[in-house]
Amino acid sequence: MSEYRFFRVLLAANFLLAxxxxxxxxxxxxxxxxxxxRGWGPLLPDWLGWLLMEAVSPVVMIVLxxxxxxxxxxxxxxxxxxxxxxxxxxxxxxPHLRRSKHHKMPLTIPLLAAIFNLDNTYINGRYLFHxxxxxxxxxxxxxxxxxLGTAIFVAGYAINHWADGVLRNLRAGGETGYKIPYGGLxxxxxxxxYFGEIVExxxxxxxxxxxxxxxxxxxTIANLAPRARSHQKWYHEHFDSYPPERxxxxxxxx
Numbered sequence: 001m002s003e004y005r006f007f008r009v010l011l012a013a014n015f016l017l018a019x020x021x022x023x024x025x026x027x028x029x030x031x032x033x034x035x036x037x038r039g040w041g042p043l044l045p046d047w048l049g050w051l052l053m054e055a056v057s058p059v060v061m062i063v064l065x066x067x068x069x070x071x072x073x074x075x076x077x078x079x080x081x082x083x084x085x086x087x088x089x090x091x092x093x094x095p096h097l098r099r100s101k102h103h104k105m106p107l108t109i110p111l112l113a114a115i116f117n118l119d120n121t122y123i124n125g126r127y128l129f130h131x132x133x134x135x136x137x138x139x140x141x142x143x144x145x146x147x148l149g150t151a152i153f154v155a156g157y158a159i160n161h162w163a164d165g166v167l168r169n170l171r172a173g174g175e176t177g178y179k180i181p182y183g184g185l186x187x188x189x190x191x192x193x194y195f196g197e198i199v200e201x202x203x204x205x206x207x208x209x210x211x212x213x214x215x216x217x218x219x220t221i222a223n224l225a226p227r228a229r230s231h232q233k234w235y236h237e238h239f240d241s242y243p244p245e246r247x248x249x250x251x252x253x254x
Contacts, residue, residue, distance in 0.1 A: 021223065044110065068130045153207060
């Protein structure tokens with residue numbers, strides 16, 4: 001089997017698996033964070049789990065960029081920068097900013113996430129820096145799809161970071177419990193952080209205008225939409241005063 005055929009099979013499988021994962025996670029919450037529970041293998045420190053599962057993406061993407069045979073023009077460099085901006089933060093900064101460093105994460109979670117991140121980074125990086133050929137020339141930077149997608153990506157990135165900051169600042173030093181967040185998008189939905197990340201990767205799919213990018217957006221929705229629903233349910237179960245008008249993920253809708 002040629003690499004290109006392998007790539008196409010893997011890409012098609014990703015769309016199918018995203019649908020399956022969505023259906024499973026709508027029934028079973030992934031066991032980490034506030035939904036942690038026993039029975040999913042040995043436990044790791046929360047920060048180490050995040051590092052192990054997220055560090056795969058920035059490292060592999062840089063390698064794929066370096067070995068790729070597409071011209072190293074401005075557009076591929078911009079895509080690399082967008083990817084690294086998300087994952088370097090998520091792997092090496094975010095885990096140490098969290099106020100829940102004492103929490104544990106089952107080893108199963110970072111292992112499965114690392115496998116997905118390897119697969120997802122290969123699909124996106126190999127397409128961008130090899131199979132796309134000379135598609136992403138400097139003229140792509142002025143293409144309406146790139147401009148719109150990048151604007152959406154930046155907006156989602158900003159929302160995600162802002163929402164994480166709100167959650168982080170709910171706890172004073174030494175506090176470990178959960179509290180109800182307020183303000184901004186938290187007036188309308190329970191998980192603006194997940195909303196922002198979904199927006200981010202939808203922007204990526206538009207900016208790259210590729211099935212590889214779309215598969216990542218589909219996986220992000222399959223993973224985070226059910227988790228937002230689980231968060232919504234958890235808040236209502238643990239806080240009698242939780243605002244009843246808040247939706248889980250999409251303002252005024254769901």
